[in-house]
Amino acid sequence: MTSTPIPLTGRSLVAGAAQGPLLFADTGLSFWGGVDASSGEVIDRHHPLSGQRIAGRVLAIPSGRGSCTGSSVMMELISNGHAPAALVLAEADEILTLGVLVAQTLFQRSLPVLCIGKEAFAGLRGAGWARVEGERLSLYAQAPGDHWQAPSPAQGDQPFSTRLSLEPQDQALLDGSHGKAAQMAMQIVLRMAELQGAEQLLDVTRAHIDGCIYTGPASLGFAEQLLRWGAKVRVPTTLNAISVDQRRWRELGIDPALGEPASALGDAYMAMGAQMSFTCAPYLLDNAPSQGEQIVWAESNAVVYANSVLGARTLKYPDYLDICIALTGRAPRIGCHLDSQRKAQLIVEVPALAALDDSFYPLLGYHIGALAGSRIPLVRGLEQAQPSLDDLKAFGAAFATTSAAPLFHIAGVTPEALDPAQVLEPGASLATERIELKGLLHSWRALNSAREPQVDVVSLGNPHFSLSEFTALAHLCQGRHKHPEVVVAITCGRAVLEQARAAGLIAGLERFGVTLVTDTCWCMLGEPVIPPAARTLMTNSGKYAHYGPGLAGRPVHFASLAECVESACSGQASGRLPAWLQPAACKEGPAHV
Structure with a gap:
């Protein structure tokens, strides 16, 4: 060059x-x-x-x-x-x-x-x-020597205009009839709608806000500015997990430099009318959306679960666009809000495998997400496997980690693909990816970044633990106690914690030695919940196995829930592959799909 x-x-x-x-x-x-x-x-x-x-x-x-x-x-x-x-x-x-x-x-x-x-x-x-x-x-090839300088941006307020067709309610919001916050929110909604190619807006029935996560002073400044402008949500709105356990962050030893603004950020969104849900798994709340319902959800795993498992209608909304839509009740009429945009764009064939454990689904989601990119996949081969809702939750969270797509279909399993022909465009010729065990083994090793067997922290609840996961864990821990030098911490929503307590599950887990953390999740947790001396983590979450090394600065072992319990008791990871993956190691060659 x-x-x-x-x-x-x-x-x-x-x-x-x-x-x-x-x-x-x-x-x-x-x-x-x-x-x-x-x-x-x-x-x-x-x-x-x-x-x-x-x-x-x-x-x-x-x-x-x-x-x-x-x-x-x-x-x-x-x-x-x-x-x-x-x-x-x-x-x-x-x-x-x-x-x-x-x-x-x-x-x-x-x-x-x-x-x-x-x-x-x-x-x-x-x-x-x-x-x-x-x-x-x-x-x-290198810095040019022409002394170029970027021109100064245009100064002064420019009159807002849009090419979208607006309803009277949209125009009233845009004109400021409902206050400054709603006006600014409508401007942002319309700018994004134009970029997305929408021509109209549609009504949404509920919102889930991911922007309540504290990323620094600007995130709190954004929410406080909305409040100063009189922001109030116009549809029922839940809040994602925030960056600290709001009730216990001091007890957990969190630095006030994080605890105070992170807690204040949650308060700011509640002051706008959002309910105190503080969960990254809003689909576990009592009033989950129904099939076909138009919603605005952010948080990548929640979006994918809502679209794929519940059959609701949402885009993968960015932080801040979520609250803008909650303040207006209006969303771009585009993408997965429309039946025509929910069709499969890729077929993925999964081989028949026996003796599957719960590590299979997050690994498969992680692997397929990387293959799919921004394409909506139709996964075939799991018709007889009968994955549980927890399996689909784990699959979706890992899929959302590596994919930009807001939706997946599993033939015979997810609601829109019970008849797979319903998610295929008639006459369309789709690319097909065939999963092989060697490819899954490659992804397994990518998620298992730890090289020493020691386990110092077992991380559970990413996404937040469900009641059925509490039940499974309580069974695995019954009559046992964790290793004294291993931290076992579970993140969950307040509502699910109370359900687990009412079901009599928590006392036994506390005897085992678990630490329970609500309001926040593992993507926001660090020291001192993770002890400063801890060198290695272990998780059953494909999502956290991917993000953990960067967020926590420590390598991670990835395995099933049962393996996590064994390691919590011994302080060591066995390193053994699940039975369904062992044939790949026996025939190992260059990893490929």
């Missing part, structure tokens, strides 16, 4: 101009759990950019993936000066783009976001420097 710029054009998602060293990866990146919000370091230890810092660089990734909280991390990075100079994508990414738009709206700070398509994106590899100017991208 010469010093002569190579021009490309694309679709500007957020206008602006910037330049800097190009940081390229051909793997999607979840900013939540993948990028440190206070430093801009890539902390996803499975990602090719692990250890790199994105501040001041033109970050080129195919798309985001994983958590809806990526928008909050992006906003935080823009606010604290550790954001990339610009973002170049192969596919439009709503989560990251929304974080930029909110920072622009509330803090008057922004960065350009440009989508150039998959073919052009592949040509970025090897470039040393990039310059983004609106819809134009120029590549250089």
Whole structure:
């Protein structure tokens, strides 16, 4: 590549101009759990950019993936000066783009976001420097010497306009008739709807807010600004797990520098009218949405579960767009809200396997999520397996970790695919991926990042534990006691904890030695719940096995719930493969799908 710029054009998602060293990866990146919000370091230890810092660089990734909280991390990075100079994508990414738009709206700070398509994106590899100017991208071998400076952004308020067809209620919200908070929320909803290609909005019946997770001062500042503007939700609204156990964070030894603002953030959303649910598994609450119900849910595992297992209708909403829709009651009429957009785009064939345990489903979800990317898969081969709701919860959470898709179908299992023909477009010819054990073994080893057998912490409840999981664990722990130097901690929602207590399950678990933590979950927990001296973690969650090394700074053993209990008692991981995966190790060759 010469010093002569190579021009490309694309679709500007957020206008602006910037330049800097190009940081390229051909793997999607979840900013939540993948990028440190206070430093801009890539902390996803499975990602090719692990250890790199994105501040001041033109970050080129195919798309985001994983958590809806990526928008909050992006906003935080823009606010604290550790954001990339610009973002170049192969596919439009709503989560990251929304974080930029909110920072622009509330803090008057922004960065350009440009989508150039998959073919052009592949040509970025090897470039040393990039310059983004609106819809134009120029590549250089090294920093150009033309003393270029980004033009100053336009000053002053621009009148808001939209090409969407608005109902009278939309116009009233946009005009400010329902207050400043609702007006700003409607502006953001409409901006995102235009980027998504929607032409109209639709009514939603309920919301689940993921933006109550504390990522730094900007996340609290956003909520407090909404309150100052008089924010009140217009539909029944639940809250995701927050960053601390609000009732016990002091008892657990959490630093007040985190505990106080994180607790205040939860209070701020409750002051807007949201109920005190504090769970990442709102589908476990008594009033889960019904099939076909139009909702707005954030939190990646909750979105995937609602769409796939409940058959409700929601997009994978970014943090902050969730509360904007809750404040207006209106969402873009696009994507998985529409029956036509819920069809399968990929077929995945799973081989017949015997003697499955509960580690199979999170591993399979993790593996299929990586294969699917942003495509909605139809999984075949599990018709006779009869996965439980807990299996589907674990599958969906791991799938949402590696995939950008908000929905999966399992033939004969999930409600829309009981007859698989119903999720196939007539006459469509879909790509087929056939799962092989060697490929699953490769994913198993990716999730098992720990290299020493010692286990210091057993992490359970990501997503939050269900009543049936409490029942299974109580049975496994009956008459036993954990190793004195091993921490066994379960995160769960308050409602499920009370159900488990009423069922007589908690006393036995406390005798075993578990620590129970409500309101927050393992993606937010760190020291001192994880003892500073702890070197290795163990979990039955595919999601946490992926995120744990970056979030907790420690390697992880991944295994079934029964194996986790055995290791909690012995302080050692056996390292043995589940019976259904052992044939792959016996015939091991180059891992592939």
